[in-house]
Amino acid sequence: MIKNILLAIVASYILLFAGCGSVPVTGRKQLSLVSNQEVLNLSLQQYGEFIKSAPISSDKANTALVQKVGRNIATAVETYLKNNGYADELSSYSWEFNLVKSTDVNAFCMPGGKIVVYEGILPYTQNETGLAVVLGHEVAHAVAKHANERMSNQMATQYGTAAVGAALGGTSAVTQQIAAAALGLGTQYGILLPYSRKQELEADKLGLIFMAMAGYDPSSASAFWQRMSQQGGSTPEFMSTHPSDATRITQIQKDLPEALKYYKGTPATKTNSAKTSDKWSF
Template sequence: MKKLLTPLVLLGLVSGCVTTQSPTGRSQTLLFSAAEMNQLGAASFEEMKKQQKISKDTKLNAYVSCVAMRVTAALPDQTQGWEVVVFDSPQVNAFALPGGHIGVYSGLLKVAENQDQLAVVLGHEVAHVLAQHSNEQVSRTQLTNTGLQLADVALGAGGVSNRNLYMAALGLGTQVGYILPYGRAQESEADVMGLELMARAGFDPRAGTLLWQNMAKAGGDQGPELLSTHPSHGTRIAELARLEQKVMPLYEAARASGVKNCQITK
C-alpha cells in the first residue's frame, strides 16, 4: 500500500504546483503557497534561535539591525516587518528566510568590513527570499525525495516534520549536518537583485567586489561557509564589477534624495 501511496501523493503535488517566472525570467516550479513558506520560515528560525547562541552585544545588534532595516525598506511593496538576529558564532555567514527573518553570524563582521559590505551580503540573502528561491528548494526536495510526502509536513497544523531536511532546503544545512545548496542560476540571480536592492537603499555597490575579495581570502582556499555553494571567487568578482556600474545610478539617486549612512558602527 505504501508503494502505491507515494506515486499518488507525488501526482497530487505535481497537479497542485505552480510554474511561474522568477524576477529575471527563469522558469520556477513552486509547490507551496506564500503562507506555507512563511510558516516554514518562522518555524525554522525559531529552531535556529534555540540551537544557536544569540549575541547580547547591544552595539553590534544595533549596527546589524540598522543596515538590515535599510535594505529591507527598499523592497518593492514592503509591508511586513523583519526580525533580525545576530548569532554569536565565528561563522562567516548570514541568511534570510520567508516570513521576514534575517540571521547574521558575528564572524561575518570580521570580513564585511563596513556597512556597505554588510549590505551586499544582506541584499543577496533577502533577494533569495524575494525571488522565492526557498520555495524552489523546498519544492525540489519534496519532488525528488519520494519518501517525504506532503502529508508528512504538518505546515497547516502548526508543526514541521522532517525538520532537518526542510531546514537544509532553506539553506540552514550547516547547522544540521548537510545542505541542499542553491543552484548557480539562483545565486547569480540573487547577486543581481541583491546589488540593486542595496544600491536603492543608499549603500555603495562598489563594496561588492571588495567584499568578495575579502571573502576569497577568508578561511583558506575554499573560503568561508557563505561561499561553499556559490560561484567561484573570480567569476563572482568579475560579474559584480560589471553589475556595480549598472546600479551606480540607483545609489547616486538614493544619496541625492537624502539617504544617510547608519550612524551606529560595529
C-alpha cells in the same frame, strides 16, 4: 495505460501553468508548487527553534548596525515591490535581523525575512556598506523565494507528478517531508542547505540592486568578495556553496551598471526622486 498517460499530461499542465512564478526584478520563471504560507509556517517553526538556542551577540553597536542596515534594505525593497505590482507580496515578510556571537564567517536568511549574521563575517564587511552587501544578498534570497523554489524542484524530482495534487492542495505530509530536507537548519553551521549556483548568482545581482535602492554604493561589492576570497585556511561556510570567487566577481562587474541605476546616494541623503524608467521611488 491511456488513463495513466492522460493523468501525466494533466499533471504536466498543472506544473506548467499553476506551478509557475516569477522573480521580481529579474523576471526569471521558477517552479512554485508549494504555497507561500505553507513554506512560511514551516520555516518560522524551524527558525524559532534555532534562535531560542543561538548565542545572540552582546555587542550592542554591531547589533544596532546590522538592524539599521537590514531595515534600510527591507524598507527600500518593500517600496519597490509596492510600486511595481508586487504589493500582494508584502504580507509575506516579517523582517528580523539578528547578530549571533560566533567566529564562523556566515550569514543566512529564512523565508519570510528572518536573517542571521554571524560576528565572524564582520571583519570582512568592515563597514556599513560592506554589511549591506551581505544583507542585500540575504534579503534577495527571501524576495526571490529561493527556498520555495528549491522545495518545489525537490518535490518534482523526488515524487514527480504524483506529488502535484498534494503540493497544490495545502499542508501535506509530502510537503513537510520535503521541507525537513530542503529548509532544515544544518546542525553543523545553523544554515540553510545550499542554494543552486543559479540562485546564488541571482541573489548576488538582486543584492546589488537592493543595496543600491537603500542608498548603499553597489560598487563596493567586488571589494567585499575579494576580501572574503583572500582569507587563509579553509573556505568559509558562507562561500563554500557559492560560485567560485572569479565567477562571482566577474558577474558582479557585469551586473553593476544595472544596479547603479537604482543608486541615488547614501541612506542619509537620498532624495525622493527616481528615474521614471526604474519605477522606483519613496
